Amino acid sequence: QKEVEQNSGPLSVPEGAIASLNCTYSDRVSQSFFWYRQYSGKSPELIMSIYSNGDKEDGRFTAQLNKASQYVSLLIRDSQPSDSATYLCAVFYNQGGKLIFGQGTELSVKP
Amino acid sequence: EAQVTQNPRYLITVTGKKLTVTCSQNMNHEYMSWYRQDPGLGLRQIYYSMNVEVTDKGDVPEGYKVSRKEKRNFPLILESPSPNQTSLYFCASRRDFGTDTQYFGPGTRLTVL
Numbered sequence: 001q002k003e004v005e006q007n008s009g010p011l012s013v014p015e016g017a018i019a020s021l022n023c024t025y026s027d028r029v030s031q032s033f034f035w036y037r038q039y040s041g042k043s044p045e046l047i048m049s050i051y052s053n054g055d056k057e058d059g060r061f062t063a064q065l066n067k068a069s070q071y072v073s074l075l076i077r078d079s080q081p082s083d084s085a086t087y088l089c090a091v092f093y094n095q096g097g098k099l100i101f102g103q104g105t106e107l108s109v110k111p
Numbered sequence: 112e113a114q115v116t117q118n119p120r121y122l123i124t125v126t127g128k129k130l131t132v133t134c135s136q137n138m139n140h141e142y143m144s145w146y147r148q149d150p151g152l153g154l155r156q157i158y159y160s161m162n163v164e165v166t167d168k169g170d171v172p173e174g175y176k177v178s179r180k181e182k183r184n185f186p187l188i189l190e191s192p193s194p195n196q197t198s199l200y201f202c203a204s205r206r207d208f209g210t211d212t213q214y215f216g217p218g219t220r221l222t223v224l
Contacts, residue, residue, distance in 0.1 A: 008151070032211040043201055043215040044154070088154070092211040097142070097161075099213055103153035 006102035023089030032092035115216035134202030143185040
């Protein structure tokens with residue numbers, strides 16, 4: 001079983017809709033969770049971090065964490081064509097200081 | 112400006128010709144690492160360094176070497192590149208081993224013919 005799993009997509013949503021991106025992880029002791037956005041050929045850019053169960057909102061982005069279910073998600077409200085990118089989920093394992101990435105979900109927002 | 116830089120950004124080479132990809136950060140970070148990214152496989156860690164003269168293997172270290180003689184620099188060395196090392200490479204740094212916020216360089220696209 002992979003340590004961090006995401007649906008590879010592509011996920012296609014119309015402009016203005018809510019895009020929902022999901023991620024599951026295998027290690028219950030993980031404490032820190034991140035969402036990175038990566039445009040084609042560019043480096044990953046950190047957009048959200050979440051450490052506690054529940055929701056964390058930042059502008060149009062909401063990260064949701066459920067440690068009991070080992071599940072973290074990212075909601076993008078009012079999706080824009082400029083949101084079209086690959087979204088990487090990353091989980092930090094305190095023991096070993098390792099940041100593990102999922103394979104990424106490609107999002108396409110259609111005008 | 113706080114940043115991680117890599118050079119070259121693009122490189123086409125031939126099998127067996129030694130090459131070095133440089134990485135430098137200006138944030139006085141202790142922890143640096145190298146990743147490769149391939150379609151469908153995501154980001155995989157090659158090597159990491161917790162401080163000067165301290166390096167260790169990541170998940171896919173075969174065929175690569177690194178050194179950390181200065182805090183700011185962490186070069187990636189391919190002694191004898193092969194076509195299966197064709198990939199997009201990223202250098203990254205963070206403040207220290209226990210810090211979770213990581214910053215990435217712009218990437219180096221390597222093609223080995």
